[in-house]
Amino acid sequence: MVARALRRWGYRVFYVQNVTNLDDKLIARAAQEGIDPLALAERHYLGYALAMERLGVRSVNYYPFATDFVPEIVDQIGRLVAAERAYAAPDGSVYFSVAKFPDYGRLSGQRVEALRPGARVEVEKGKRAPEDFAIWKGATPGEPSWPSPWGPGRPGWHVEDTAMTLRLLGDQYDLHGGGLDLIFPHHEAEIALAESTTGHAPLVGYWMHAGMLELAGEKMSKSIGNIVALDPAIASVGPGALRLYYLNAHYRSPIAFDPAKSLPEAREAYARLAQPLERIEAIVERDGSDRPGADLPADLVREAGELPEKLDAALSDDFNTREAIALLFGWARRLAEVSGSLEGLAGAGLLELRAPYDWAREVLGLFERGRNPPEEGWARIVPVAIAARARARARGDFAEADRIRTELAAAGIELEDEGTGTRWRAPETR
């Protein structure tokens, strides 16, 4: 959403999302399954990329893999060691010397003296100070490793990202995102590593830290392993409803996920929002956008014209997506009031009424045209069934009419009777 908005506002955006494709857990799991850790990482990445595609997250320009940047990482570590900002330990690991970077802790508000060593992770031997962190991990037999001046090993987590961004984005860049849980130590470490390497500060102009998705009071996280709900969630309510759910709160706020209620609620809200758009598009698709008809009432012209401006204003207030969504609901309600007269309007007017929805499509990624359209088979079969049901109803055979509706429902097809006829909808079309 941020990348979409910035691009709309004329910024040139190059969006990099780093992929850590080798870590302790991956190595352990791969050993368990008897496969190559990098292949396992590739499999995870593909699953992630597929889910993002289905969610309509297509703004990322490049997903660099950490292990493709080992030369850059080794080079950066070399510069840090040469500048005595880092040191090699006897076991072949290299540590960054936190004491040599006075700004350490500035981003997170932490004071180095106040940290509690070993709170969660065992303190390693070979460090000169407990707050130092590994940027090169000496090789363990049987695990992937690369040669380096300090012996074979693999990159530490923090340095991967800075080596990639120094190469891809330069010494300084504008925006860095991430979850609130990454501020310390990871983002703190990125700042220390990059600024110590290049001498240029600040590394990042703006940090955007997103609130956690809390599942039953606990953050949802790949580390805990309770993230499995993403694919089923997309499948159950569709990508649009899921995006609406995420965008329904300010990015910095934690959002409470209730497995029983959150997704159905998002689905209902999304359906309400999409309803007027579906009506408009049904007419335009049927008659074309140049269909003749009545002009739009002046007040509607004005409102439709002003809304995108208001939506941009809402979003430019620290990306207040909820405010924008509230405006969209207001527009949906406004259109509902005039739904009876839509049929008489000219195509040009209908397109004007659609403008706020076009904004939402571009910036929020909602209302994307069916990437998973109903199978052609359905499009042939369902109208036939509907006609049969209409005949059954006309002759008063409601048992047969209900049987047809039930049968279609079992296949996931929903029927809705309206004054003019019966509409049908396949699940997951949007």
Next chain:
RNA sequence: GCCGAGGUGGCAGAAUGGUUAAUGCGACGGACUGCAGAUCCGUUUCCUGGGGGUUCGAUUCCCUCCCUCGGCUCCA
């Protein structure tokens, strides 16, 4: 213990130093319907964690306490 993010109606979740604190879900009532659903209209007065303070006025600013979540340096 320290650092950070939060605490708003039944639920989710915005906003603001000032007349009725958005929006959505849910609930309730009505219209429509053979029924159901969807849709449309309306209602939902008692909601800003506790306690102090500043102010004519605080949900908003200050202090303090409580609660939830995250982090505390090789989990990423």
